[in-house]
Each structure stands twice: as C-alpha cells, then as structure tokens.
Amino acid sequence: MLLGLVGKPSVGKSTFFKAATLADVEIASYPFTTIKANHGVGYVKVDCIDKEFNTQCMPNHGFCINHQRFVPVDLMDVAGLVPGASEGKGLGNQFLDELRQADVFIYLIDASGTTDENGKLTKDYDPCRDIEFLDDELDKWYFNLLGKVWRTFARKTEIEDLNFAEAVAKQFSGLKVKEDDVKDVLRKIGFSGKPSLWNEKQIMQFASMLRKTSKPMIIAANKCDMENAKENIEKMKKKFPDYIIIPCSADSELALREASKHGLIEYIPGERDFAPNQVPSRSERGLREGVPSGEGKINESKINQKQQEALDKIKKNVLDIFGDTGVQKILNTAVFEILGYLAIFPAGAHKLADSKGNILPDCFLLPPGSTALDFAYFLHTDFGKNFIKAIDARSKKALGKDYKLKNRDALEIVTR
Ligand SMILES: Nc1nc2c(ncn2[C@@H]2O[C@H](COP(=O)(O)OP(=O)(O)OP(=O)(O)O)[C@@H](O)[C@H]2O)c(=O)[nH]1
Ligand SMILES: [Mg+2]
Numbered sequence: 001m002l003l004g005l006v007g008k009p010s011v012g013k014s015t016f017f018k019a020a021t022l023a024d025v026e027i028a029s030y031p032f033t034t035i036k037a038n039h040g041v042g043y044v045k046v047d048c049i050d051k052e053f054n055t056q057c058m059p060n061h062g063f064c065i066n067h068q069r070f071v072p073v074d075l076m077d078v079a080g081l082v083p084g085a086s087e088g089k090g091l092g093n094q095f096l097d098e099l100r101q102a103d104v105f106i107y108l109i110d111a112s113g114t115t116d117e118n119g120k121l122t123k124d125y126d127p128c129r130d131i132e133f134l135d136d137e138l139d140k141w142y143f144n145l146l147g148k149v150w151r152t153f154a155r156k157t158e159i160e161d162l163n164f165a166e167a168v169a170k171q172f173s174g175l176k177v178k179e180d181d182v183k184d185v186l187r188k189i190g191f192s193g194k195p196s197l198w199n200e201k202q203i204m205q206f207a208s209m210l211r212k213t214s215k216p217m218i219i220a221a222n223k224c225d226m227e228n229a230k231e232n233i234e235k236m237k238k239k240f241p242d243y244i245i246i247p248c249s250a251d252s253e254l255a256l257r258e259a260s261k262h263g264l265i266e267y268i269p270g271e272r273d274f275a276p277n278q279v280p281s282r283s284e285r286g287l288r289e290g291v292p293s294g295e296g297k298i299n300e301s302k303i304n305q306k307q308q309e310a311l312d313k314i315k316k317n318v319l320d321i322f323g324d325t326g327v328q329k330i331l332n333t334a335v336f337e338i339l340g341y342l343a344i345f346p347a348g349a350h351k352l353a354d355s356k357g358n359i360l361p362d363c364f365l366l367p368p369g370s371t372a373l374d375f376a377y378f379l380h381t382d383f384g385k386n387f388i389k390a391i392d393a394r395s396k397k398a399l400g401k402d403y404k405l406k407n408r409d410a411l412e413i414v415t416r
Pocket of ligand 1: 008009010012013014016027028030031032033034035078079080081119222223224225226248249251
C-alpha cells in the first residue's frame with residue numbers, strides 16, 4: 001500500500017513525511033525544496049491484541065509501545081504542485097507519475113494562509129483555493145493520461161466487443177484503476193452513446209470521477225499551530241463538507257518524535273500528551289549505587305529550557321486545542337477509514353509464538369472484503385491451495401474459507 005503526499009510548495013509535505021518516517025529529508029521555507037521524490041516507511045497504529053492475551057508481542061516489522069502496534073505502510077513525498085502545472089508551470093506535473101501506484105492521496109494544505117499558491121510567503125491567503133486547484137490539476141493529470149489514448153482505445157473496445165469496464169481497468173492498471181471503480185463511475189455519469197464518440201467535456205468528467213475513485217483523498221490541514229489556522233480550518237470544513245479534513249501540525253509531530261527518539265520525552269505518536277523522560281533522581285541513583293543519599297528527590301530533566309519552551313508551545317497551541325498533532329490520525333484514517341483496510345494477526349489457536357519463539361510477530365494489512373481464504377493466500381500460495389479452515393485464536397472457533405475478515409482478527413490457518 002502506498003500513501004502519496006501532494007500539495008503546493010512549502011506546505012510541509014516533507015515535514016509530514018519526516019515526522020512519519022524519521023527519514024532524513026530536506027525541509028526549507030523556500031518553494032521547490034523537494035525535487036526528487038522521497039520514499040519511506042510510516043506506520044499506522046493498531047490496538048495490539050497482545051494485551052488481551054496477557055502477553056507482549058515481538059514485531060518482525062514496525063514496533064509496539066504500550067500495546068499500541070505500529071504497522072508499516074509506504075509513504076511518498078513529491079515536489080510541490082502549482083496551479084497551471086498541467087501546462088508546465090512550476091515543476092509541471094510529470095512527477096505525479098511517480099504517484100500512479102498510490103492508493104490514497106494526502107492533500108497537504110497550509111491552513112495558516114501564510115503561503116500563496118506558489119508556496120511563497122504571504123498573508124491572509126484562503127487555503128480553500130488550494131483544495132480547488134489541487135483537484136483541478138489532478139483531474140487534468142488523469143485527463144491527459146486518458147485523453148492521449150482515448151479514441152483509439154475506445155474504438156478498439158467497441159470493434160472487439162470487449163467488456164468496457166474491464167478494458168479500462170486493464171488499460172489504466174498502472175493508475176491502480178479497478179474494474180469496480182470504472183463500473184461505479186459509468187453508472188454515476190450515465191452517458192449514453194459510444195465512449196469513442198464522447199466529447200472532451202465528457203472524457204474530462206469521466207477522468208475526474210475515475211481519479212476521485214481510484215485516488216481517494218484526505219486533507220491534512222497543516223500548520224494548525226499557527227494563528228488563523230483554526231478559523232481557516234472551519235472555513236474549509238464548511239466549504240467542502242464531503243471532504244475529510246484533519247487539523248495537523250507536522251512540525252510539532254516531528255519535534256515530538258525527535259525528542260522522543262533522543263530520550264528527552266516519552267511520547268507515543270498520536271497521543272494527546274507526552275511526559276518528560278527523566279534521568280533517575282539523585283536519591284534514586286544513590287539508593288541504586290548503595291550510597292546513602294540524605295537528599296530529597298531532585299528531578300533532573302534532560303530537557304534544557306529552550307526545548308522545554310518549544311514543548312510547552314506544542315502542548316498549548318496544538319495538543320490542548322486539537323487533541324493531537326494530526327499526523328498519526330491522518331495515516332490511520334487514510335488506511336482504515338478511507339481505504340477500509342483490515343489489520344490481521346496470524347496467531348496459533350494454542351500458541352502465539354512462531355517457530356523462533358517470537359510472540360505475535362506479524363500484523364498484516366488486508367484490503368476490505370478479504371476472506372479467510374484470501375488471508376491464507378496472502379500468507380503463502382500453498383496455504384491458500386491447501387486451506388482446510390481458519391481458527392479464531394480468541395474463541396477457538398473454526399471458520400470457513402468465505403469468512404469475512406474483521407479488523408484485529410487473530411487467525412490460524414489450518415492446511416492439509
Ligand atoms: N508552523 C509550522 N510550520 C511548518 C509545519 N510544517 C512545516 N512547516 C514549515 O514549512 C516550511 C516548508 O516545509 P517543507 O516540509 O519543506 O514543505 P514542502 O511542502 O515539502 O515544500 P516543497 O518541497 O518546496 O514542495 C518549513 O519551513 C517548515 O519548517 C507546521 O506544522 N507548522
Ligand atoms: Mg518538500
């Protein structure tokens with residue numbers, strides 16, 4: 001699964017990417033800092049099932065803190081997109097081709113209204129305009145890809161009497177267009193007449209709807225830590241009631257994750273608070289080292305005053321107002337709510353460890369509608385071919401091949 005970050009220059013795409021992946025990427029306040037795409041691994045957060053089984057998991061991939069399991073997902077950060085990109089403005093939109101395989105787009109918007117449409121510093125810019133032009137440029141990107149081959153392609157499907165939806169899905173499989181998506185779009189637009197005879201406006205409408213279906217999106221209303229952001233977010237929500245808009249401060253999340261990485265604080269991504277990570281007080285150290293202390297407890301925080309002030313600001317301007325920094329919520333909403341993926345734990349009905357003794361080593365993300373048999377095939381083709389039943393590790397009940405998986409299922413696959 002691939003999550004693609006798109007947005008105009010200087011909105012914080014690379015900051016979001018870095019906060020989510022902790023990869024070393026360039027971040028700067030001037031437009032077009034990123035030219036070459038960044039690829040990395042971020043994580044979605046799942047309530048780990050280890051707690052229910054009274055144990056501690058040992059993940060092969062990702063990690064688990066306080067029974068919160070962080071499952072890897074691929075993220076991509078690309079160059080900034082400006083209005084007129086389809087006509088070659090800015091860096092054009094060719095770089096979007098790298099995002100053809102994206103399953104979902106995260107639109108980064110500068111909710112503070114302090115960057116103009118080209119990513120330059122300004123005042124009182126209306127962020128709603130960014131949503132409009134991004135939609136427009138992405139539609140044009142699809143239109144250009146479809147339009148180039150449309151007449152020849154459509155005529156061929158008509159002459160050869162092919163199933164149109166299937167043919168479209170095949171032709172544009174590089175865009176992750178699925179047959180059901182095409183059917184859905186065709187039903188909604190209800191054009192009569194042969195597709196080879198559609199006019200430009202009709203092809204554009206089709207391209208736009210196909211884009212929205214095959215690349216659903218979520219809006220990260222970034223820089224929510226800044227003045228005016230809250231008002232602007234309300235405005236965006238009012239103007240685009242059908243869009244999922246989540247306030248976000250990528251910069252704050254980055255600061256928290258880095259502080260946590262360096263042992264300054266204890267912070268679990270997505271939480272509404274963090275705690276100072278204190279070195280043992282002198283009295284504790286004294287006791288441990290067998291030296292009588294005689295002193296009261298002295299808290300020696302590792303955090304210096306400047307760091308403390310920055311953390312206080314994050315708490316006051318972001319966490320206390322919005323509940324979290326938004327980064328983790330955006331990744332989770334994209335994967336579990338928009339795409340409807342399911343987190344599934346392979347687990348023996350009577351043994352949670354694998355052959356090496358690792359407890360609940362895996363948690364996999366499966367597409368919506370997956371069945372027990374799909375899960376078996378996902379694990380190994382031989383498991384699929386030789387499938388007898390699945391066993392629910394919680395209830396120990398047997399489940400047939402058509403059993404529809406539920407989020408956080410723990411299953412053993414029994415084979416012949
Ligand atoms: N206040 C605030 N500033 C932020 C936030 N996120 C990013 N920034 C700042 O915005 C500027 C641009 O950030 P980048 O991450 O480089 O933006 P980008 O979208 O990747 O920009 P391009 O690569 O040029 O397209 C930097 O100065 C960041 O520090 C945030 O949540 N709050
Ligand atoms: Mg960048």
